[in-house]
Amino acid sequence: MQKTSKFVLDLYNILECEDFTSIINWADCCKMFQISDSKKFEDIVMKQYFKTTNIQSFYRQLRIYGFKIKRNSNCQKVFHHIYFAKGQQQNLSKIQKGKSLTDQISGEMYNVNQIMKENQELKRQLNLMILFQKRLVKQFEIHQTIQKAIIDKMIKLSNLLCNERIHQTILSEKKIENFVNLIDGFQPELLVRIIRFLLKKIDPKTPINEIQYSPTPFPFNAQI
Amino acid sequence: MQKTSKFVLDLYNILECEDFTSIINWADCCKMFQISDSKKFEDIVMKQYFKTTNIQSFYRQLRIYGFKIKRNSNCQKVFHHIYFAKGQQQNLSKIQKGKSLTDQISGEMYNVNQIMKENQELKRQLNLMILFQKRLVKQFEIHQTIQKAIIDKMIKLSNLLCNERIHQTILSEKKIENFVNLIDGFQPELLVRIIRFLLKKIDPKTPINEIQYSPTPFPFNAQI
DNA sequence: GGGAATATTCCC
DNA sequence: GGGAATATTCCC
Numbered sequence A, B: 001m002q003k004t005s006k007f008v009l010d011l012y013n014i015l016e017c018e019d020f021t022s023i024i025n026w027a028d029c030c031k032m033f034q035i036s037d038s039k040k041f042e043d044i045v046m047k048q049y050f051k052t053t054n055i056q057s058f059y060r061q062l063r064i065y066g067f068k069i070k071r072n073s074n075c076q077k078v079f080h081h082i083y084f085a086k087g088q089q090q091n092l093s094k095i096q097k098g099k100s101l102t103d104q105i106s107g108e109m110y111n112v113n114q115i116m117k118e119n120q121e122l123k124r125q126l127n128l129m130i131l132f133q134k135r136l137v138k139q140f141e142i143h144q145t146i147q148k149a150i151i152d153k154m155i156k157l158s159n160l161l162c163n164e165r166i167h168q169t170i171l172s173e174k175k176i177e178n179f180v181n182l183i184d185g186f187q188p189e190l191l192v193r194i195i196r197f198l199l200k201k202i203d204p205k206t207p208i209n210e211i212q213y214s215p216t217p218f219p220f221n222a223q224i
Numbered sequence C, D: 001g002g003g004a005a006t007a008t009t010c011c012c
Helices: A006-016 A038-049 A055-064 A089-094 A112-186 A188-201 B006-016 B038-049 B055-064 B089-094 B112-186 B188-201
Strands: A024-027 A032-035 A068-071 A077-080 B024-027 B032-035 B068-071 B077-080
Touching: A006 A024, A006 A038, A006 A089, A038 A055, A112 B112, B006 B024, B006 B038, B006 B089, B038 B055
Parallel strands: none
Antiparallel strands: A024 A032, A032 A077, A068 A077, B024 B032, B032 B077, B068 B077
16 A cells, blocks of 8 residues: 555645635535635645645646546536545545556556566567577478478379389280280190199189089181 | 756856855855855755755755765865856756766666557567467477378378289289189180180280181190 | 656655 | 655646
8 A cells, every 4th residue: 555645645634624724625525625715825825835836836736646627616626536535534545646647657567677677578588489480480391391202202102003003904905915816826835834834823722623624625716 | 959957057146146155155266166054055045046945955956967076175065067167157058967877777768658669569579479389380280280191191002002912913813713714615605705805905006906817726635 | 737857855 | 876756847
């Protein structure tokens, strides 16, 4: 809890001591006050309580402490502050300078040193983040390289696969062609040898071994 | 050129008017001044010129304006400032507040608003960077997942390819086996149809078309 | 009405 | 001796 400032306390005492009720007094259910004689206020009250007898300076102080100027039914100035009322002495310490200013420049936030320290810390954090970000970017480049390498491999693999199929197809056709050539009768001896070879390669456990060979000659037909 | 401040001008006038020579007077060839009667200085001089009659406040002002306190041969206080000397009125405006303060906290560097603005800007930048960094990390995780998926696919593909080759070899052997079964004479009609189909499929431009079919019967040998 | 300069006080 | 809070003045 901040202590009540001298200006506010003086003002409260001026009103409470009741020595100057003809010059300055409570108004509107003692929630406000008014100065009924400005000249006397300057010459008597201010002369006694303040270092100046200029009522404008007194008004300036009121504004600094957040008092608002209103007008009563007679259009006279009446001063008001939510924490300034007769008998509400416990609230006086809540009346602080510059509370009507925007909050960001009041209180401890206004401590230059603190802000400058904070700035230093922020700069440090920022630099750390920039460093980390650079590392991330580097890591990204590595990933990009790896990804590119993977894609290249896949393309090669894909091409290889494609070529192999084509090759296999060609090879397959070639085999058939060769086989046809053989059974066309131009190389009957070779065909016999191949069939023998193939039969040997067949798994003995397959039913092929139980098959009885037919004596029927191959029903070749030249008119195909 | 800044204008001479009220305090300095008042002080100069106090010395020059010569109304108070018994209280305050020039010293040391008029380059300094001294106060010979502090009490009278407060009650008479300060009462007339300042808002306070506390000589300590006067000293505070002197310090603020950069005056230095020295001691004369009688160990009395003597006040000095390079720009404050009798007849050197043109130099008075060079006497400015706070010139004895360290440079780094004087002038525009001491502009709180500027520092606070910088503070705000730094915080904004930092938040932006934190946000961006989070996004980068997220993106990394996505890339890692994708990369892992690609590698998995490649492994599967690679395995598939390997299996396919094995299968193809088996299949190829099976085909030959089936063919051998056919030419074993159990289904000669089917074989003829297959050969016809195969011959049709052969490119007409290949030499096969020019081949003359042999009338020789298939030299089947049951003793294989 | 309030920003900013200047003055005064308080306090380490 | 000087930092910082408060008061006063000046000026837009």
